[in-house]
Amino acid sequence: MINAVIAKVFGTANDRALKRILPIVQQVNSHEAALQSLTDEQLRDKTAEFRQRVAAAIEGIDPREDADALYAAEKAALDALLPEAFAVVREAGKRVVGMRHFDVQLIGGTILHQGKIAEMKTGEGKTLVATLPTYLNALASRGVHVVTVNDYLAKRDAEWMGKIYGFLGLTVGVIVHDLSDEQRRAAYASDITYGTNNEFGFDYLRDNMKFELSDMVQRGQYYCVVDEVDSILIDEARTPLIISGPTDQTTDKYVRVNVIIPELVLGELTETVDSKVYTGDFVIDEKARATTVTDEGWEKIEKLLEIGNIADPENWDLKHHVEVAIKAHHLYKRDVEYVVKDGEVIIVDEFTGRLMPGRRWSDGLHQSVEAKEGVNIRKEDQTLATITFQNYFRMYKKLSGMTGTAETEAAEFDKIYKLDIVVTPTNRQMLRIENPDVVFRTTKEKYFAVADEISRLHDLRQPVLVGTTSIEKSELLSDILKKKGVRHVVLNAKFHEKEAEIVAQAGRLGMVTIATNMAGRGTDILLGGNSDFMARQDLVRKQQARAVSAAEGAIQPVAGPGMFRFYYNNQEFECSQEAWDGAVASHEAAAKAEHQEVLAAGGLHILGTERHESRRVDNQLRGRAGRQGDPGASRFYLSLEDDLMRIFAREWVSSLLERLGMEEGVPIESGMISRRIEAAQKAVETQNFESRKHVLEYDDVMNKQREAVYGLRKQLMEGVDQKQLITEDYTSTIMSNILDETAPEKAHPDEWKSEALFDQIYDIFGARFTNGTDTPTALDLTTLSRHELGESIFDRLRARYDIKEQILGATAMRYHERIVMLSVLDGLWKDHLLAMDHLKEGIGLRGYAQQDPLVAYKKESFDMFEAMMMRFQEDTARHLFRMQIIGPDGQPIESAEQLAAAQAAQQQPPTIEGQLPELEAPRPTIPTKAPATTIDALEREFQKRKERELEQSRQASASATADESNTQRIAGERVGRNDKCPCGSGKKFKNCHGANA
Ligand code: ADP
Numbered sequence: 001m002i003n004a005v006i007a008k009v010f011g012t013a014n015d016r017a018l019k020r021i022l023p024i025v026q027q028v029n030s031h032e033a034a035l036q037s038l039t040d041e042q043l044r045d046k047t048a049e050f051r052q053r054v055a056a057a058i059e060g061i062d063p064r065e066d067a068d069a070l071y072a073a074e075k076a077a078l079d080a081l082l083p084e085a086f087a088v089v090r091e092a093g094k095r096v097v098g099m100r101h102f103d104v105q106l107i108g109g110t111i112l113h114q115g116k117i118a119e120m121k122t123g124e125g126k127t128l129v130a131t132l133p134t135y136l137n138a139l140a141s142r143g144v145h146v147v148t149v150n151d152y153l154a155k156r157d158a159e160w161m162g163k164i165y166g167f168l169g170l171t172v173g174v175i176v177h178d179l180s181d182e183q184r185r186a187a188y189a190s191d192i193t194y195g196t197n198n199e200f201g202f203d204y205l206r207d208n209m210k211f212e213l214s215d216m217v218q219r220g221q222y223y224c225v226v227d228e229v230d231s232i233l234i235d236e237a238r239t240p241l242i243i244s245g246p247t248d249q250t251t252d253k254y255v256r257v258n259v260i261i262p263e264l265v266l267g268e269l270t271e272t273v274d275s276k277v278y279t280g281d282f283v284i285d286e287k288a289r290a291t292t293v294t295d296e297g298w299e300k301i302e303k304l305l306e307i308g309n310i311a312d313p314e315n316w317d318l319k320h321h322v323e324v325a326i327k328a329h330h331l332y333k334r335d336v337e338y339v340v341k342d343g344e345v346i347i348v349d350e351f352t353g354r355l356m357p358g359r360r361w362s363d364g365l366h367q368s369v370e371a372k373e374g375v376n377i378r379k380e381d382q383t384l385a386t387i388t389f390q391n392y393f394r395m396y397k398k399l400s401g402m403t404g405t406a407e408t409e410a411a412e413f414d415k416i417y418k419l420d421i422v423v424t425p426t427n428r429q430m431l432r433i434e435n436p437d438v439v440f441r442t443t444k445e446k447y448f449a450v451a452d453e454i455s456r457l458h459d460l461r462q463p464v465l466v467g468t469t470s471i472e473k474s475e476l477l478s479d480i481l482k483k484k485g486v487r488h489v490v491l492n493a494k495f496h497e498k499e500a501e502i503v504a505q506a507g508r509l510g511m512v513t514i515a516t517n518m519a520g521r522g523t524d525i526l527l528g529g530n531s532d533f534m535a536r537q538d539l540v541r542k543q544q545a546r547a548v549s550a551a552e553g554a555i556q557p558v559a560g561p562g563m564f565r566f567y568y569n570n571q572e573f574e575c576s577q578e579a580w581d582g583a584v585a586s587h588e589a590a591a592k593a594e595h596q597e598v599l600a601a602g603g604l605h606i607l608g609t610e611r612h613e614s615r616r617v618d619n620q621l622r623g624r625a626g627r628q629g630d631p632g633a634s635r636f637y638l639s640l641e642d643d644l645m646r647i648f649a650r651e652w653v654s655s656l657l658e659r660l661g662m663e664e665g666v667p668i669e670s671g672m673i674s675r676r677i678e679a680a681q682k683a684v685e686t687q688n689f690e691s692r693k694h695v696l697e698y699d700d701v702m703n704k705q706r707e708a709v710y711g712l713r714k715q716l717m718e719g720v721d722q723k724q725l726i727t728e729d730y731t732s733t734i735m736s737n738i739l740d741e742t743a744p745e746k747a748h749p750d751e752w753k754s755e756a757l758f759d760q761i762y763d764i765f766g767a768r769f770t771n772g773t774d775t776p777t778a779l780d781l782t783t784l785s786r787h788e789l790g791e792s793i794f795d796r797l798r799a800r801y802d803i804k805e806q807i808l809g810a811t812a813m814r815y816h817e818r819i820v821m822l823s824v825l826d827g828l829w830k831d832h833l834l835a836m837d838h839l840k841e842g843i844g845l846r847g848y849a850q851q852d853p854l855v856a857y858k859k860e861s862f863d864m865f866e867a868m869m870m871r872f873q874e875d876t877a878r879h880l881f882r883m884q885i886i887g888p889d890g891q892p893i894e895s896a897e898q899l900a901a902a903q904a905a906q907q908q909p910p911t912i913e914g915q916l917p918e919l920e921a922p923r924p925t926i927p928t929k930a931p932a933t934t935i936d937a938l939e940r941e942f943q944k945r946k947e948r949e950l951e952q953s954r955q956a957s958a959s960a961t962a963d964e965s966n967t968q969r970i971a972g973e974r975v976g977r978n979d980k981c982p983c984g985s986g987k988k989f990k991n992c993h994g995a996n997a
Helices: 002-010 013-030 032-036 040-057 067-096 103-113 131-138 151-167 181-189 197-207 229-238 252-258 295-305 313-330 365-373 389-393 407-417 443-459 471-484 493-504 531-551 577-601 615-622 643-648 650-660 671-718 722-742 754-765 786-808 810-849 853-881 896-904 935-966
Strands: 117-119 144-148 172-175 192-196 223-227 241-246 269-271 276-278 282-285 290-293 338-341 344-348 381-387 398-403 421-423 438-440 464-468 489-491 512-516 563-568 571-576 604-608 632-639 884-886 911-914 972-974
Touching: 013 032, 013 067, 013 103, 013 421, 032 067, 040 067, 040 151, 067 103, 067 131, 067 151, 103 117, 103 131, 103 398, 131 144, 131 151, 131 192, 131 223, 144 151, 144 197, 151 172, 151 192, 172 181, 172 197, 181 192, 192 197, 197 241, 197 381, 197 389, 223 229, 229 389, 229 398, 229 407, 229 671, 252 313, 252 365, 282 313, 290 295, 290 313, 313 365, 344 365, 381 389, 381 671, 381 810, 389 407, 389 671, 407 421, 407 615, 407 671, 438 443, 443 464, 443 471, 443 604, 443 632, 464 471, 471 489, 471 512, 489 493, 493 512, 493 531, 531 563, 531 571, 531 577, 563 577, 571 577, 604 615, 615 632, 615 671, 643 650, 643 671, 671 810, 671 853, 722 754, 722 786, 722 810, 722 853, 754 786, 754 853, 786 810, 786 853, 786 884, 786 896, 810 853
Parallel strands: 117 398, 117 421, 144 192, 144 223, 172 192, 223 398, 241 972, 438 632, 464 512, 464 604, 489 512, 604 632
Antiparallel strands: 241 381, 269 276, 282 290, 338 344, 563 571, 884 911
């Protein structure tokens, strides 16, 4: 009650946010008249003028010294520029794409500039809204990213909105999956870059596997506008991005476990106030998507697998496999959670109904499903690089997003991303009629009623869009409609290539379209049909016919400058501007007339056949109708047998049935049921949020480590003083560790373990010291204090290092150091990621030991990371200090005298023994002999090698991506042993980042 009263007095938070934006909109409007009178040229000049103003505001601030001050100054300059800059974009929009931003779109643009989420209904023109903040923030010249849900939309939007940016003198790039590194670099160097979340994320990971700054494609994360932000930051955020390669593990266990699962009896769980009674061998909790094996069950499993106690540590692995296999058999259904296509198990996205080829469930689940389906079981992969979308997007200096449906997820956006949501008013009044739910007793009754209703609407020629929650259900409904003789199109995961085209026509007279959830998101449903799409279809058909004739030599294909480019079925086509305009015009008149007829029929009718787990997805479906003041209606048909009711409100439903005593075929319209369903949805949303939070909490632990490792890589590539790191920092840490162990501070010199001391130093630094006074490598342990001993060793090691540098030359030495450090670091990081995976798998078992698994994970992964970084220092020292330079007499050169002698005997040039800068982690135990060269020539050789490697990496990334052109890049990216390494080195993966996999 209070809320409503306060809201009245102060307005809601949303109203207040809007109120603050209104004066800004007025300011934008006040610039319009002046800008209208400018020539195109003068309008374009505004960009340079704005850029100068931003540059002036940040002049004198050193980005490396004071990044925060720089950002603050930049922000103030952009805020001040907003009204005029928005007005310039609006004027450009009017001139080049024929659309003048509506006032509500200016509001949306301002919200985006403020780093918030703009909730704008479907059809409000979010694509155009994005141009405002994108242009404004691009004036800072640091790169703006616009993220879309698929490649098709990235290309379409970049092309369409690119006209505005291009007109104003800004460059636009698109990142799609089949690009070479060079093309990617160019796209990222543009003022504005469009692309999908997967592309941006994978590029980030791949960049952090590179060896040269100049090979990296991205230039940081500055400002980002995420379209369909709920889909990307919430739905997709459940699976992290992973680049992985194969390991050598076997897959026998999956088969062994798989055969015993059908022998197990599914029981039931009866819960009373103070006890839980299980029957059978195992029970399933659909609500929690969990299984519990009973004691009898475990005994049976032990017998079937012919093993001892399943709880013994050596059987933990099998125990885990059994639990996962039960899930694979009983919770994961074919054609619902996954499909089997060409001998592969492909995940169906629960939200969009799309196939996700290449994406794999983790934790052995995918392999268990493969075993169940009897298809080839793929070996476990090991992670090479990984990040969650949450952590990727949190790197942006400023993040913003837009969608039609965000409010239900406000808590998550706030907690995880610190993103506020502001709901904008619609441009025209919303006329959609939202009818109350109709509820039936059984699924069967429901579907027949749905079919009857579709048939009725079809007779009235009102277009209907039917939403289903799975492929299976859309096919079931399609069968019923076929029997009734109602013409319809089915749009589900199996046809997703044509998604946009089909959805675009869903508003035509008498059209019936059955779609899984959010299929075709981002495509506008115009009542009466989309003439733009019809034009595309026509032109492509004509071109294809012409291509056939051309092949037969009948006509010459036309091509040349001034062509109009467009996309159809995700492919790019060209035609002359004239042909395009003609094709669109030929459909426009017909579409207009049909539009009137559809309006008279009541607009688009949305028919939901089940509630989705998330209210947001239901709202998406409803939002398809009633765009820009169009008439429209929506209604959901539900049954008490729907999953949501069955799983989350079973007892409630049965008691309701008793009270109501429903008759077969008679529906009930009940607000009570709708409310109960909404409560169930909220419960599932919370549960899903928890599971995403869980994924994130684990990634957060690794995130700090990833930042440290990637930060160090970056420093190395930027040319940090490596020599200082190696010969001072690392060497002194290693030395003090060795001394602590062999000559502890408290110990008397008599107790020093001199042999162990010298052995360990030899192991790491390759220098053999002895106890005594007679030779240059002797140390007199009887007279030296602990401190003097350390200093003396340290100085001599350093002198040895300097000799190497004198011989090789500083440039070559630095290059060699960098390559060694990067490859050592990458190798260790890869092993660390594998160890972390295992830790995570095993940590669930800690529950038994009364430990919070997350706390245990944090602690152990920290210890592992510390150990890894120590290992990094040692291995780096080992590789570099042990590299030997052999003099003309065949002896290693280790002192200034030897060097002088060697230089005097120039006719016999020295050879290097150790490792030349190879990209793989060098192994000190197998020294390779390089061909004899003079000192100067050696340096030239290094230089040439570097250039060659760079060239190879360029060619490799070009050909590697060409090979992949048919594979869809999704949240899991897998590298085969013989594939090119994703780092772009040009080597096979097994010889580069995949060595030792
Ligand atoms: P959303 O993503 O918000 O659902 P779209 O960006 O797909 O909407 O735009 C919906 C339609 O509205 C497009 O056909 C677009 O051309 C049109 N549109 C958007 N803004 C304007 C405008 N200011 N004037 C005229 N048409 C517009």
